Amino acid sequence: MKIVALAGGVGGAKLAHGLAQILPPQDLTIIVNTGDDFEHYGLYICPDLDTVCYTLAGLANPETGWGRVDESWNVIENAKRLGGPGWFNLGDRDLGTHIERTRRLKEGQCLSEITRNFCKVWGIEHTVLPMTDQYVHTIVETDEGDLEFQEYFVHRRCEPHVKGFRFDGIEKAEPAPGAREAIAEADAVVICPSNPWVSIDPILRVFSPLLSGEGPGVRVFAVSPIIGGETVKGPAAKMYRELGIEPSALAVANHYGGLLAGFVLDQIDSELSKALEVKTLVTDTLMKSTEDRKRLAQEVLNWIGDL
Numbered sequence: 001m002k003i004v005a006l007a008g009g010v011g012g013a014k015l016a017h018g019l020a021q022i023l024p025p026q027d028l029t030i031i032v033n034t035g036d037d038f039e040h041y042g043l044y045i046c047p048d049l050d051t052v053c054y055t056l057a058g059l060a061n062p063e064t065g066w067g068r069v070d071e072s073w074n075v076i077e078n079a080k081r082l083g084g085p086g087w088f089n090l091g092d093r094d095l096g097t098h099i100e101r102t103r104r105l106k107e108g109q110c111l112s113e114i115t116r117n118f119c120k121v122w123g124i125e126h127t128v129l130p131m132t133d134q135y136v137h138t139i140v141e142t143d144e145g146d147l148e149f150q151e152y153f154v155h156r157r158c159e160p161h162v163k164g165f166r167f168d169g170i171e172k173a174e175p176a177p178g179a180r181e182a183i184a185e186a187d188a189v190v191i192c193p194s195n196p197w198v199s200i201d202p203i204l205r206v207f208s209p210l211l212s213g214e215g216p217g218v219r220v221f222a223v224s225p226i227i228g229g230e231t232v233k234g235p236a237a238k239m240y241r242e243l244g245i246e247p248s249a250l251a252v253a254n255h256y257g258g259l260l261a262g263f264v265l266d267q268i269d270s271e272l273s274k275a276l277e278v279k280t281l282v283t284d285t286l287m288k289s290t291e292d293r294k295r296l297a298q299e300v301l302n303w304i305g306d307l
């Protein structure tokens with residue numbers, strides 16, 4: 001079965017890793033959000049793309065969920081001592097990625113090509129694509145004004161009250177090379193359990209004609225990132241609340257609306273499945289271990305295969 005997975009960072013990377021443990025490389029393409037990308041210390045940083053790649057390559061830091069394992073912090077500590085900003089942690093190994101990516105971008109290479117080259121070096125055989133090669137900037141509209149996503153997320157620790165979101169540059173963003181073909185050939189698209197507002201919506205905007213029913217009509221399935229009304233990590237539930245929506249798996253399913261052919265929700269939310277019009281899979285969706293990722297991915301694939 002050929003699958004295209006849509007992913008943000010931590011939650012998305014976990015299910016993508018599960019799918020990659022089961023599907024052969026030619027059967028899985030992972031399309032990753034780049035709206036969170038930003039420049040820091042003159043370097044071009046792609047937090048979601050790096051989280052997905054490090055996770056697939058076995059290089060991710062299991063404790064933080066971001067950055068690299070066996071990391072040291074000499075460069076950032078020294079830059080901070082010299083007066084540089086310290087609100088975004090960049091480890092020494094991780095910095096190597098950003099330095100080389102930035103050098104290649106300045107040379108004129110595009111992000112998808114750079115990602116393909118990095119994946120080869122890291123031993124990642126499945127295809128990982130940024131959603132687009134154009135620049136898209138997620139802006140969080142808050143009661144304290146418009147904030148760039150990392151400014152809101154990391155620097156301000158998601159404290160400002162969210163009023164809305166904007167994806168600057170999205171109108172000009174084309175799907176990354178190969179992404180259209182991957183969707184056209186896919187048996188299903190799986191929306192990983194990532195933040196619907198800031199990780200998945202930007203991808204859906206870039207791919208809207210392809211995924212909205214005007215395209216080849218591929219079936220779209222989503223796994224809820226909200227379990228028992230709360231997020232496992234991150235601000236998705238807080239965002240729903242501040243936008244006046246009760247956070248729940250139901251709210252996530254409604255968020256994706258008519259796009260979905262099926263929805264996966266956690267067993268503790270099993271009651272909610274009755275309120276859903278789409279087909280549902282109720283299971284343990286919490287991925288604590290590598291085995292959990294594979295188990296959930298296998299259950300989702302079996303279910304899609306049976307539908």
Ligand code: GDP
Binds near residue numbers: 007194195224
């Ligand atoms: P970010 O860009 O690093 O914030 O990452 P994502 O958008 O990919 O992931 C954040 C979302 O993943 C949050 O809403 C979490 O609740 C969800 N999440 C993280 N781990 C899990 C998990 O094990 N199971 C499920 N169902 N959701 C998860």
